[in-house]
Amino acid sequence: MNDPKAGFIGKAVERREDYRFLTGVGQYTDDVALPNQTYGYFLRSPHAHAKIVSVDTAAAAKASGVLAVLTGKDFESVGGLPCGWLINSLDGSPMKEPKHAVLAADKVRYVGDHVALVVAETLAQAKAAAALIAVDYEILPAVVDTGTASKAGAAVHDIAPDNVCFVWGCGDRAATDAAFAKAAHVTKLQFVNNRLIPNAIEPRAANALYSRADDSYTLYVTSQNPHVERLLMTAFVLGLPEHKVRVIAPDVGGGFGSKIYLYAEETALVFASKRVGRPIKWTAERSESFLSDAHGRDHVTVAELAIDKDGRFLALREHTTANMGAYLSTFASCIPTILHSTLLAGQYTTPAIYSEITAVFTNTAPVDAYRGAGRPEATYLVERLVETAAREMKVDPAELRRRNFIKTFPYATPVGLTYDTGDYDATLTRAMALADVKGFAARKAESAKKGLLRGLGYAAYIEACGIAPSNIAGALGARAGLFEAGEVRVHPTGKVTIFTGSHSHGQGHETTFAQVVADKLGIGMDDVDIQHGDTGKILFGMGTYGSRSLAVGGTAIVKAVDKVIAKGKKIAAHLLEASDADIEFANGEFRVAGTDRKKTFAEVALTAYVPHNYPLDKLEPGLNENAFYDPTNFTYPAGTYICEVEIDPDTGRVRIDRFVAADDFGNVVNPMIVEGQVHGGLAQGIGQALLEGCVYNEDGQLVTGSYMDYALPRADDLPSFVVETVKGTPCTHNPLGVKGCGEAGAIGATPAVINAVVDALAHLGVRDISMPVSPHNVWKTIRAAQKKH
Amino acid sequence: MRVALSFQVNGKPVSAEVEPDTLLSTLIREHLRLTGTHVGCDTGQCGACTVLVDGRAVKSCNVLAAQMQGAEVTTIEGITPDDGSMHPMQAAFKACHGLQCGFCTPGMVMSAIDLVTHHPHGSEREIREGLEGNFCRCTGYQNIVKAIAQGAKAMGV
Numbered sequence: 001m002n003d004p005k006a007g008f009i010g011k012a013v014e015r016r017e018d019y020r021f022l023t024g025v026g027q028y029t030d031d032v033a034l035p036n037q038t039y040g041y042f043l044r045s046p047h048a049h050a051k052i053v054s055v056d057t058a059a060a061a062k063a064s065g066v067l068a069v070l071t072g073k074d075f076e077s078v079g080g081l082p083c084g085w086l087i088n089s090l091d092g093s094p095m096k097e098p099k100h101a102v103l104a105a106d107k108v109r110y111v112g113d114h115v116a117l118v119v120a121e122t123l124a125q126a127k128a129a130a131a132l133i134a135v136d137y138e139i140l141p142a143v144v145d146t147g148t149a150s151k152a153g154a155a156v157h158d159i160a161p162d163n164v165c166f167v168w169g170c171g172d173r174a175a176t177d178a179a180f181a182k183a184a185h186v187t188k189l190q191f192v193n194n195r196l197i198p199n200a201i202e203p204r205a206a207n208a209l210y211s212r213a214d215d216s217y218t219l220y221v222t223s224q225n226p227h228v229e230r231l232l233m234t235a236f237v238l239g240l241p242e243h244k245v246r247v248i249a250p251d252v253g254g255g256f257g258s259k260i261y262l263y264a265e266e267t268a269l270v271f272a273s274k275r276v277g278r279p280i281k282w283t284a285e286r287s288e289s290f291l292s293d294a295h296g297r298d299h300v301t302v303a304e305l306a307i308d309k310d311g312r313f314l315a316l317r318e319h320t321t322a323n324m325g326a327y328l329s330t331f332a333s334c335i336p337t338i339l340h341s342t343l344l345a346g347q348y349t350t351p352a353i354y355s356e357i358t359a360v361f362t363n364t365a366p367v368d369a370y371r372g373a374g375r376p377e378a379t380y381l382v383e384r385l386v387e388t389a390a391r392e393m394k395v396d397p398a399e400l401r402r403r404n405f406i407k408t409f410p411y412a413t414p415v416g417l418t419y420d421t422g423d424y425d426a427t428l429t430r431a432m433a434l435a436d437v438k439g440f441a442a443r444k445a446e447s448a449k450k451g452l453l454r455g456l457g458y459a460a461y462i463e464a465c466g467i468a469p470s471n472i473a474g475a476l477g478a479r480a481g482l483f484e485a486g487e488v489r490v491h492p493t494g495k496v497t498i499f500t501g502s503h504s505h506g507q508g509h510e511t512t513f514a515q516v517v518a519d520k521l522g523i524g525m526d527d528v529d530i531q532h533g534d535t536g537k538i539l540f541g542m543g544t545y546g547s548r549s550l551a552v553g554g555t556a557i558v559k560a561v562d563k564v565i566a567k568g569k570k571i572a573a574h575l576l577e578a579s580d581a582d583i584e585f586a587n588g589e590f591r592v593a594g595t596d597r598k599k600t601f602a603e604v605a606l607t608a609y610v611p612h613n614y615p616l617d618k619l620e621p622g623l624n625e626n627a628f629y630d631p632t633n634f635t636y637p638a639g640t641y642i643c644e645v646e647i648d649p650d651t652g653r654v655r656i657d658r659f660v661a662a663d664d665f666g667n668v669v670n671p672m673i674v675e676g677q678v679h680g681g682l683a684q685g686i687g688q689a690l691l692e693g694c695v696y697n698e699d700g701q702l703v704t705g706s707y708m709d710y711a712l713p714r715a716d717d718l719p720s721f722v723v724e725t726v727k728g729t730p731c732t733h734n735p736l737g738v739k740g741c742g743e744a745g746a747i748g749a750t751p752a753v754i755n756a757v758v759d760a761l762a763h764l765g766v767r768d769i770s771m772p773v774s775p776h777n778v779w780k781t782i783r784a785a786q787k788k789h
Numbered sequence: 790m791r792v793a794l795s796f797q798v799n800g801k802p803v804s805a806e807v808e809p810d811t812l813l814s815t816l817i818r819e820h821l822r823l824t825g826t827h828v829g830c831d832t833g834q835c836g837a838c839t840v841l842v843d844g845r846a847v848k849s850c851n852v853l854a855a856q857m858q859g860a861e862v863t864t865i866e867g868i869t870p871d872d873g874s875m876h877p878m879q880a881a882f883k884a885c886h887g888l889q890c891g892f893c894t895p896g897m898v899m900s901a902i903d904l905v906t907h908h909p910h911g912s913e914r915e916i917r918e919g920l921e922g923n924f925c926r927c928t929g930y931q932n933i934v935k936a937i938a939q940g941a942k943a944m945g946v
Contacts, residue, residue: 014883021891022879022898024825024865031824201829201837201926202892253827253892254926286830506890506927676886676928683929707834707924715920715930720913745929 002524004588008515012672013525015511017504026251029205032220034279037207038067040269041126042282043116043133044291045108048142048363048700049156052106052115052135059132060118065125067276069133070117070268072105078271081262081327082236085334086477087166087359095166095359098157100327102237102264102271108137109156109326110363111702112291114264119276142363142700146192146323147300149360156326156361165324165359166333170341171415176354179315183306187389193377194771195298195323195694196687197704198370199712202253203284204293206266210273216244217273221266223249224259224503225543226535228480232262232330238271245270249533252505256684257369258293259505260545261330265292290705295694296370298323299336299377305350305385311395313404315352316344318381322359322367329366331373333359338476339374339467339546345413346382347424347460347638348404353414363700369545371684371746375463383459383751384768391762397755398428398437401460417464419636421729423664428460431640431662434722440644443657453647454657455762457755461748462638465547465740468631483630484548485540486556488517488564490623492609494602496521497529499626501541502553504532506680507742508673509549515669516554516736520561521601522588539626547740550669551635555734559627567623568604574615575599575607635731635739639663641682643752647760652779654690654757656719663744664728667737671725674741678723681745687713688746689753693772711772761785792855798823799867807854814838814849816857817864825865825895829924836923839896840864846903848922865895868902878902881940882933889927897923897933905941913938 020026057069080099087095103114116133120126141154149163156163180186200222207220217240223229226247233247234240252259269280284292303318322336341355386404390397405424412418440456447454467473470481487499498517502509510530518525531537541553569583572590576583576597584593591598599607607614608623642660647653661678668674691711695703704710730737750771757773758766765785770777791806798821807816817826817840826849829837833851840849841863868876875883878901888894897920904911904919911919916934925933 015886017891018883018888019875021888021894022865022875022882023869024823024895026891027824028827028892030828031818033822199926200890200892201835201924202827202890203829251891253829254890256926286832286835508889672886676889676932679929679931680889680927681929684926706832707830708832712924712926713929714924715934716914716917718917718930720931720934721929 002526004518004522004524007519008525009519009669011670013511013515013670015508016514017508017510028202028251028253029207029220029222030283032207032250034207034209036278038119038121038276038278038280039123039126040280040282041118041123041130042114042265043118043130045104045111045113045115047108047137047139048111048144049140050108050137051140052104052108053138054136055116056134057116060129063125063129063132065121066118066129068119068272070103070272071115072101072103075102076105078102078239079237081264081267082232083328083333084330084479086479087168087333087337089166090169095333096157096160097328098159102267110365111700112365113326117268117272119272119280144362144364144696144698144700146298146321146360146362149362150358156363160361163361165361168337168357171354172352173354176315176317176352179352180306180317183314184309185307185389185393186304187385187392188304189384189388189768190302191384191768192770193297193299193301193380194688196296196370196692197290197694197710198256198258198293198296200254200256200258203286203289204259204263204265205283206269207279207281208266208269208273209279210277212277216246217270218246218248219266219270220248220250222252222259223247224252224255224505224545225541226503226533227501227541228543229262230535233267233270237267246536249503252503255505256371257296257373257545260543261294261368286707287705290710291702292365294329294366294368295325296367297377298367301381303381303385305389307389307393311393311400311403313348313350316350317354319356322357323362323364324359325362325364325366327366329368332366332368334477335369335374340378342415342417343375343378343462343464344382344415346379347406347462349406351414355415364696371681372743373546375743376747376750379459379461379747380751384754387457387755388767397458398432401428401458418633420633420732422636422638423729424460424638426726427638427662427664428640430724430726431642431660434662434724435642435644435658435660437642447646453649453760454644455756455758455760456642456644457752457759458640458642459748459752459755460640461744462636463547463744463747464634464636466551466631466635467546468552468634470630480542482542483628484542484553484556485626485628486553486560487539487626488557488560490564490605492606494523494605495527497531498557499531499538500553500557501538501543502532502549503544505544507544507549508670512550512670512673513554513557517557517561520558522586523601547742550736550738551731551734551740552629552631554736554738556627556629558735559629560625563625563627564623567625568601570619571604571607572599575613632733635666637663637665637739637741637744639744639748641748641752643756645756645760647757647778649782652775654773654778656686658722659719660722661745662724662726663741664726665741666728666730666739668725669738674725675723677741678745679721681743682721682749683713683718684746685749686718686753689750689771690773691717794855794858796857796859797861799863809855811854812850813852813854813857816854817849823864823866827892827895829892834924836900837893837896839899839923841899841903846900865898877943878940881936881943885932885936885939887928887932887936893923893925897925901937901940905937905944905946909941909946
């Protein structure tokens with residue numbers, strides 16, 4: 001697969017990263033062993049909420065092999081872990097932003113909160129010493145429940161006595177209320193978007209090293225965005241010079257959002273590494289991952305849809321209470337607001353929308369972006385309302401959707417976004433054909449003969465990827481830019497190394513980006529190498545999240561490639577004694593237009609580095625270009641998912657009979673990788689609907705703290721999906737015409753499953769069901785409905 | 790008290806002295822520096838640490854190194870040819886896009902080899918059930934299931 005003639009874009013090229021992963025020579029953070037390695041272990045709070053009266057570390061410090069014991073006192077002089085997005089309340093006041101200390105000093109605020117770091121020669125010694133630390137806690141009442149946190153009577157933080165972080169609004173409230181007043185039909189739902197624990201299979205890990213030789217630090221860490229990690233850690237927390245800290249995110253075993261954030265562990269390790277003078281490694285045990293990785297979702301929502309007599313949507317309004325957890329994680333505040341409320345138009349022309357979000361603190365782990373981040377919650381809200389409305393109005397749910405689809409683009413929604421392009425009818429039509437919706441009635445009758453209940457559910461989702469542009473995001477409270485950077489280094493022999501800020505931790509960038517670059521330069525893929533994940537190599541990067549990598553990071557690379565070609569044309573013009581304007585570049589050759597006089601890409605590259613016959617008076621030698629790309633808009637992938645379930649009413653067991661996804665991702669570079677991304681997203685979306693749910697008890701103890709209690713989807717929990725990427729509508733504002741595909745599955749799957757389950761149970765009087773839809777839950781729901789009727 | 794043991798790892802004799810509570814996964818990763826075997830949980834649920842012991846899939850975080858006296862242990866490195874090619878099961882995972890982040894992959898491949906060796910010609914359903922002990926959070930399993938069927942064919946089982 002190295003012949004450039006046939007082109008690479010659009011081909012299912014096998015992944016070049018796979019060899020190392022399949023043969024065990026990948027290098028993940030925990031695989032890094034440094035000379036004189038030491039080990040860190042964190043003593044964590046066993047209480048959800050407690051005052052730290054005293055911490056006695058004397059015995060631990062004297063224990064065998066112990067090199068250092070750090071507590072909250074050691075971090076009093078440095079900053080707290082920052083939040084990257086300022087949200088202002090409706091009354092104009094800024095969100096409550098309590099200090100998030102690296103190690104807790106005065107109080108612990110969730111089970112798993114960090115109390116002390118023990119560094120020792122071995123991990124076993126560090127653990128043993130941690131057990132000798134005596135912490136005197138004064139236990140305080142815990143605030144746990146999202147919906148009632150504001151009336152809990154106890155405060156997680158003194159600066160927020162009612163536990164409210166902010167109350168934020170989006171859309172035109174008066175216009176929305178007016179539309180409701182004249183509606184022929186109003187559909188109302190109250191539901192919980194269940195809290196999830198991300199569970200990348202590689203636990204978080206870090207290995208920090210201080211070098212006295214040049215007063216510098218090196219941090220290996222499981223990060224989706226090493227530059228952001230470095231910037232936040234140096235500038236906002238530790239006050240270290242940014243240029244003296246190198247952050248390396250080597251192979252990273254999945255992220256799904258949970259490895260975006262700056263965490264206490266790696267920050268404490270960097271801080272302690274200078275004191276210890278030796279590298280310190282920490283790797284989370286799975287129980288630590290459950291306790292302390294940022295969780296996702298956790299919304300309590302009331303939502304209403306106003307509809308006229310012809311089935312046209314007039315308005316949508318909602319109130320959501322969003323759980324922030326004990327502290328504001330890196331992007332926590334923008335998830336239920338900027339990334340949620342702005343998606344509430346969905347695929348529909350709903351003219352008036354109002355969304356109000358109350359964010360609350362609780363004594364639980366911080367909550368932040370998890371695959372989809374606000375958009376799954378928005379899509380669940382809209383698609384559950386639409387499906388419920390269709391049933392109430394006795395309209396076919398596909399027809400109701402079609403009647404309200406946005407059909408002309410660009411389309412400005414009432415919640416701040418402008419969709420550039422889309423064809424929602426196409427994906428709905430294709431999904432219905434793939435799912436054989438026409439045959440559903442017959443299948444339902446067959447199921448009924450066996451005493452089984454069959455239901456079909458739709459979800460027509462829209463996603464907004466590649467959050468941008470930076471100036472608008474800044475006006476909305478972002479404290480960071482949202483561009484991406486890329487560098488193209490052409491070597492003298494014409495080989496190319498690409499440096500990208502888009503970290504790859506499963507997405508296959510090393511393949512996809514190479515396809516793009518090889519195509520643009522007309523060279524073989526083997527002549528292109530992709531480097532990412534090291535602040536010592538990469539000029540800058542905002543990292544990988546929000547399905548932005550190809551649309552934003554890929555575009556930055558394309559812009560740098562364009563600069564290389566532009567400079568190459570000048571070099572070729574000199575060599576061919578032609579004017580710059582007469583040089584054309586195609587198929588890896590610079591050619592004088594309309595002639596057979598040409599120079600290959602490799603010849604031009606060599607000339608740039610051996611500039612003997614070269615316009616040195618006008619042009620610098622070398623062929624190395626970089627570009628920063630800040631998009632003008634989000635991209636808007638969309639699609640329709642259809643789920644068909646069969647339920648055994650005696651056991652409550654839900655079996656997914658079929659699951660169909662028809663997506664419009666614009667142009668597709670590698671269909672194999674895109675399909676794989678959709679598969680993974682669907683598994684997580686179905687996991688939320690049927691299996692996964694984070695549970696804290698009333699004392700704030702995490703009940704679902706292991707794989708024996710938290711139901712991560714296994715192979716036999718899932719069906720084989722039918723996934724098709726339709727011939728899409730290319731994005732209009734990036735040169736590749738791509739939209740992003742990483743989160744779609746997780747966004748669209750959950751409401752499709754729940755709509756199917758409710759459809760199967762609707763004749764029993766069931767209107768809604770809480771997630772996850774466990775057999776017990778279904779069984780109880782059926783029994784409750786039978787009692788009522 | 791340390792335990793002395795001799796066993797085979799990837800066809801080579803290994804002698805080691807370990808603490809009685811040293812896990813096989815620790816011995817493989819820390820002592821032998823074979824870092825292809827990964828540890829993803831503490832409870833024997835995720836299967837990332839799966840290796841073959843005397844030809845059967847074993848979760849190496851759930852057995853003690855001291856239990857390995859006389860055993861033949863095969864890790865992901867042990868099934869990989871030296872010439873840059875791959876075992877048919879590895880090749881099938883690549884061809885079917887049966888991996889994304891790669892962290893669960895070595896354990897998944899070792900489990901797959903055990904599965905198809907002892908339960909050849911499995912249906913899709915049987916393969917899914919056979920993967921009960923291995924988590925993957927990236928792929929949704931579909932391409933793993935496909936890869937295992939294809940790998941089994943290529944292995945001639």
